[in-house]
Amino acid sequence: MASIWEYANPRKFMSTTDVILPWIATLSGIALVAGLAWGFFLTPDDYRQGSTVKIIYLHVPSALMAINGWLMMLVASLIWLVRRHHVSALAARAAAPVGAVMTVIALVTGAIWGQPMWGTWWAWDPRLTSFLILFLFYLGYIALWAAIENDDTAADLTSVLCLVGSVFALLSRYAVNFWNQGLHQGASLSLDKEENVADVFYVPLLVCIAGFVLLFLALVLLRTRTEIRARRMRALMARERMA
Amino acid sequence: MMPDLGKYAGAVLSAYAVSLAIIAVLVLWSLWRARRVKAALEKVEARRHGQG
Secondary structure: OHHHHHHHHHHHHHHHHHHHHHHHHHHHHHHHHHHHHHHHHHHEEEOOOEEEHHHHHHHHHHHHHHHHHHHHHHHHHHHHHOOOOOHHHHHHHHHHHHHHHHHHHHHHHHHHHHHHHHHHOOOHHHHHHHHHHOOOHHHHHHHHHHHHOHHHHHHHHHHHHHHHHHHHHHHHHHHHHOOOOOOOOOOOOOOOHHHHHOHHHHHHHHHHHHHHHHHHHHHHHHHHHHHHHHHHHHHHHHHHHOO | OOOOOHHHHHHHHHHHHHHHHHHHHHHHHHHHHHHHHHHHHHHHHHHHHHHO
């Protein structure tokens, strides 16, 4: 079996993703359409939340990917800092806009759900606030990459920012457990069966989560390929200017 | 067939509309940028080979 470090070679990464990307994108489309259609059309209303329970199929997967997207960036940033593999730094860069969009979807769908259920679009609740800060970290990370011309310096500084932001990614996940206050309820999915949503909502929710994970993966691979090409182009153009 | 969403129809439909629109924009933007960068790189490489 090939070592994972082989994919740090841009050529190997490009040839492998050339084959697997269409499959991941297709599977993501199928899972998203199936999960969302199942959840929207075929599940009943909740006895307390009414039809707003259908928002769970967008809100929970996007929130999950917002946090795990940052954690993926953290792993990629650590690989860059320790092993100096360019592909990992570029993968982290590629994931940031996707994670930011997931955070926006989680915030917007949460607000739309909160208005009829809590009577307010927004509350300075620990989880909501840490999520908003996570979104600001995503914006800061994207802006820092754009602001620095030298790719290696940008990768170094954004990796450090990513380490700091990881505190808020973890807080977003565990805020409800750390501070037992605020409006936001506990986890909808958990290894503890007692905490999970009712079975009728559970399976379509899992399909939607699979769809969002695959969508995230497909977009990150596509965007990493773009970043690798953009980096090569900048290197070639710099060589042209020097000649 | 459209399910009966009752008094929360506006909230549910707007959540789906906004989310799907945002995802569509992200996918289209990623594809557009991928195509644009690929074409630009091919142009630079062709110029380089032409010189070499």
